[in-house]
Amino acid sequence: MSLWHPFTQHKTAGPMIKIARTQGAYLHTNDGKCIIDGISSWWVNTHGHNHPRIVEAVRAQAGNLDQVIFAGFTHEPAEQVAAQLLQLTDQHFSNIFLSDSGSTAVEVALKMAIGYWAHQGQKRAKILALDHAYHGDTFGAMATGARSVFNNLYADYLFDIIRLPFPLDAQILEKIFQEEAHNIAAFIFEPLVLGAGGMLMYDAQTLRRMMGLCKTYHVLTIADEVMTGFGRTGTLFACQQAGLWPDLMCLSKGLTGGFLPLGATLATQQIYEVFYDDDRSKMFFHSSSFTGNPLACAAAAASLSIWQEEPVVERLQAIHTAHTQARTQFQEYPAVQDIRLCGTILALDLADSAQNYLSELAPKLYRFFLENGVLLRPLGNTVYILPPYCVTQDDLELIYDCIKRALDDLGHDRRQRAI
Ligand SMILES: Cc1ncc(COP(=O)(O)O)c(C=O)c1O
Structure with a gap:
């Protein structure tokens, strides 16, 4: 055995199931069994596996432009995805930063929020997050996640978080803001459903109230829609049910219909402008080698058009x-x-x-x-x-x-x- 699988205790898990093929809602094993995918392959798949339009879009893209550095260069598939996402979010955001997973979309949002205040001469040392939260397994994302068996081993290496208890109580949030808002860079939350924390749910009015308080106390909002985005909660994005858009929004998983890895962090003009300067040291210092991968962007563009053209x-x-x-x-x-x-x-x-x-x-x-x-x-x-x-x-x-x-x-x- 050579592979080390995620979230797997190999000693007790038994052999991994070998998948030969996927189609629609089904996984087909090497030994001819068929398994219905009741969790959308870790919450990524939206329109079904191997949706012909996404397959075709990726195939066409692969024959044309595979990967190109995304600093100083751009390409049609990335620009198309950006335009589609801006339109689907009512032009509330102005700029989209591409990365390659949910965790990286979160890291980017956290760094943008911290940078937003720092570039304006304010050191805001804290991030506010929910109890039971999960935002990914990179260090910044782990730090904002609840302390649990997922990350206990690394607890000493994670930065401190102000934690809002669950079930949510707007009065507690207001008290935190009265005492500490000036020191809080951002409030990060999974809107409506806390996924890996146990599919815990809260209603749209509570979400609206929390986001409203952030506005009142000038704390940036980061909606982590990595899991809730692309229809899981019944609307394209969960925040739509609250009738409010956040300052920063993290997307991944269903963005490409679950076909290829892609992360996106959507930022408002207000945030973008703080980094936009003659001073080069104020640029946003973040990249990953595959930022804006054209194949992933082509899959995303096809998936987003399915949203518009299929029921x-x-x-x-x-x-x-x-x-x-x-x-x-x-x-x-x-x-x-x-x-x-x-x-x-x-x-x-x-x-x-x-x-x-x-x-x-x-x-x-x-x-x-x-x-x-x-x-x-x-x-x-x-x-x-x-x-x-x-x-x-x-x-x-x-x-x-x-x-x-x-x-x-x-x-x-x-x-x-x-x-
Ligand atoms: C809400 C949320 N944020 C972030 C992530 C991390 O995404 P990824 O596994 O693509 O890094 C997940 C993954 O399940 C998630 O549910």
Whole structure:
């Protein structure tokens, strides 16, 4: 064995499943099995695997322009994606910085926020973030994420954060701002759904209230829409439900329809202007070698045009309707402690003595689901469905049935133990 896989304890995980082919909502294994992708391959896939328009766009791009340095040079695919994103966000932002993942989109946003104040002669030493947050696995992103088993080992190396407790309380936020706003560069948050923290949800009014307070106290807002973006919460972007755009917005995952890696940090004119100067030392010092990769940009441009030309919103609504009915059925199961639904995401907390990521239920359920041809990857005792939008009603029924069988088994196990 030579590969070291992410978030994998190789000693207990068993062999990795070899995938030969993907199509629509399905993964096809080397040994001929087919698995329904109930989590959109780690939340990246939107329109289904190998969507023909994205395949074609990448194929055409590959024959023409592969990669070019993005400092001092530009190209059509990047400019097209930028124009599409600016239009889709109501021209609220003025500039888009491209990188290559969700974590890098977050790092860029944090550095822009800190630089924004520093270039104006204000040292704002703190970042405000949510309890249970997850923003990626690079160091800045880890620092803003909640301290947990994901990053405990590195805790001494992470900068301090002001942490807003969850469930959110606007009064607590206001108190923090009254005392410390002058020292806070930015408030970073996952809007409406905290993904890796356990699919925790909060409503659009709370989001609006929090963003409004940031405005009042002159604290920059960074919306991390890496997971929530591109339809997961029922609208293209979660912030749209609050009716407010942030100062900085981080995108990745579904940006290319999940086809190729690409990150984007959207910044307002106000932020861009602070870096725009005759003084070269004020440029934004950040790059990665593959910034603006033309193939990734071509995939993104194709994916964004699918949003405009195919009935994607209807597909989101159909998933939401199916989830709403399934929720009622899941409520009947004693093993289900809590159910949350937002857009296309349905999450169930199951009763378990360990209510954290290392719950033994997670690997057990993961294996059970896979044996039944369904890819779901519980976050501790939280089972969630986050499907690609091409998923059919029958596919969804298959996933719900599989979860119900697992819940039946859990109920049976518990009764046995009680005897
Ligand atoms: C909200 C959020 N931000 C950032 C990231 C990091 O993205 P990436 O894994 O592409 O670095 C993730 C990944 O799951 C995420 O959910």
